[in-house]
Each structure stands twice: as structure tokens, then as C-alpha cells.
Amino acid sequence: MSDERSRSAQAILAIPLFEELLSELEATAVNQAVYANPTDHEARQAHLAQVKAIRDLRSRIEVLAKADQSTGRRQAPA
Numbered sequence: 001m002s003d004e005r006s007r008s009a010q011a012i013l014a015i016p017l018f019e020e021l022l023s024e025l026e027a028t029a030v031n032q033a034v035y036a037n038p039t040d041h042e043a044r045q046a047h048l049a050q051v052k053a054i055r056d057l058r059s060r061i062e063v064l065a066k067a068d069q070s071t072g073r074r075q076a077p078a
Contacts, residue, residue, distance in 0.1 A: 009064035026054045 012018055033047035 003068050009061045048052040
């Protein structure tokens with residue numbers, strides 16, 4: 001994984017608006033799932049899929065941001 005990708009991911013995470021937007025999208029999807037008609041399983045499933053996608057995106061960006069910290073920076077033992 002390139003250092004450029006890692007730096008780009010770190011830059012994305014440093015944008016407060018990005019986290020705010022993801023949090024709002026996630027909260028909206030959770031609320032829509034909670035308040036969906038109890039018999040509308042398709043709608044509930046779709047809203048929960050949105051939550052999972054948002055969490056997966058956030059997690060993937062965090063992994064990319066930490067990539068250069070965990071690889072290629074270790075020194076061989078003396």
C-alpha cells in the first residue's frame with residue numbers, strides 16, 4: 001500500500017465535515033430502520049445495509065490511514 005494512499009486517507013479523516021456527514025447519514029439510516037413499519041422487512045433491510053456500508057467505508061479509510069504506521073516503519077532487532 002502506498003504512502004500516498006495512507007496520507008490521503010489521513011487527510012480525509014482530518015476533515016471534520018466528513019465525519020459529521022458520515023455520522024448524520026448513519027444516524028438517519030439507523031432511525032429509518034428503527035421506525036420502519038414492522039412488517040416492511042425490505043425497507044428495514046435496506047436501511048441496515050446503508051448503516052453497514054457507512055461503517056465499512058469509515059473502517060476502510062481508518063485502515064488505510066494507519067497503514068504506513070504499521071508497515072515499513074519497523075526496525076530490525078539489533
